[in-house]
Amino acid sequence: MNHLKISEQTELSLKLLLPLLAAVIAISPLAIDMYLPAMPILAEHLSTDMPMVQNSLSIYLLGYALGLLFFGPQADKRSRRKLVMLGISGFIVMSIAITFVTSIEQFLSCRFFQAFISSAATVVVPGTIKERYGKDTAKGFSYVSMIMMVAPMIAPAIGSVLLLHSWQLIFLSLAAYSFIILLLVYRFLPEVKREKNLVPVSFLQRYKIVLSNKKSQLNIVTSMVISLAFFAYITAIPFVYLTVFNVSEFEFSLLFAVNVLALMTAHFINTRLVSRKGSFKMLTYGLIVALCFSSLLVAVNFLQLPLMFTAVAVLPLMGSLSMIAVNADALIMQEFTRESGTASAVIGTLRFGIGALAGPILAYFYDGSALPFALLMWCSIIVVLLCQLPNMTKSIEIKD
Incomplete structure (x- = not known):
């Protein structure tokens, strides 16, 4: 018996669902690549050197990886729709917070939490594609990846244009983009209704099952x-x-x-x-x-x-x-x-x-x-x- 039932009220065609999921996934590449042209200006503004600003990339990846570890099992027992909304909302808040930082320590901390919370949104995407495509999951993955790859292609150029105004505008633009995606998720992303598990599975047991x-x-x-x-x-x-x-x-x-x-x-x-x-x-x-x-x-x-x-x-x-x-x-x-x-x-x-x-x-x-x-x-x-x-x-x- 299938333990996952898709709500009929929120049924969405695959043609619209896949671009939406790609837009969710694209948040991280945009967050990584858009601010690269601003690194020298950030170093000057935060009174630090370039290596410290460059470390923000590693900090972001660390936060994202730890977030995946935490939110992955949550996506198997909680509302995926709510997790996506939580992840994007948290990303918006941290993107705005970054524009107010005055030290490199504050910047690195915000980048860590920005990545950590955003992983709640992206970790649900593969499972959602699998449920919709079944045996053609690879086809769904390819469509999403193909659409999502536009982000790293254009992100540095967008960052360079926004930098003509200020580095803060880069992160405000990320917040604005994410807010639009949040509205689309609220309106169009279908919920997955779950039956209660007969046997509760713990956080670590889920990893044991997979590995x-x-x-x-x-x-x-x-x-x-x-x-x-x-x-x-x-x-x-x-x-x-x-x-x-x-x-x-x-x-x-x-x-x-x-x-x-x-x-x-x-x-x-x-x-x-x-x-x-x-x-x-x-x-x-x-x-x-x-x-x-x-x-x-x-x-x-x-x-x-x-x-x-x-x-x-x-x-x-x-x-x-x-x-x-x-x-x-x-x-x-x-x-x-x-x-x-x-x-x-x-x-x-x-x-x-x-x-x-x-x-x-x-x-x-x-x-x-x-x-x-x-x-x-x-x-x-x-x-x-x-x-x-x-x-x-x-x-x-x-x-x-």
């Missing part, structure tokens, strides 16, 4: 390691393009935008094919492409070939990483009905945790070239391949 599920363990590792590859790209690509290959800032922006378009294209392809092929096959296709082009990336940087070769290798590689990630997440979520919020928290926390290692790893192996970056991407793909080999073997045996 001990053997069918999802390798996919959880896959999702985590793919994030390491993705964060390696985010961390290293400015250095690779701007320093190693000496491109201009304008050329870097173009190359970065093209790679984001590659991610969006991969998500679009996934939405077209995943219903027929299934998430596992699409993950496998993505893995094959990733293995080929990560190997090519290592080769061209080992041979120190011109920029064109690295750019050509990175383009399909980034698209394949996104295809692996959304399908691995879908396979994980399909294993859980009553613990989907906890599963989302596990995925998100592990992603941010492993992603934080990309910088130190690249710093340790730094040699002034792009080779360490290429090798880290390749090694990540190899680990994913090892994780998926048992599933591939089972798939071949079933066919035989």
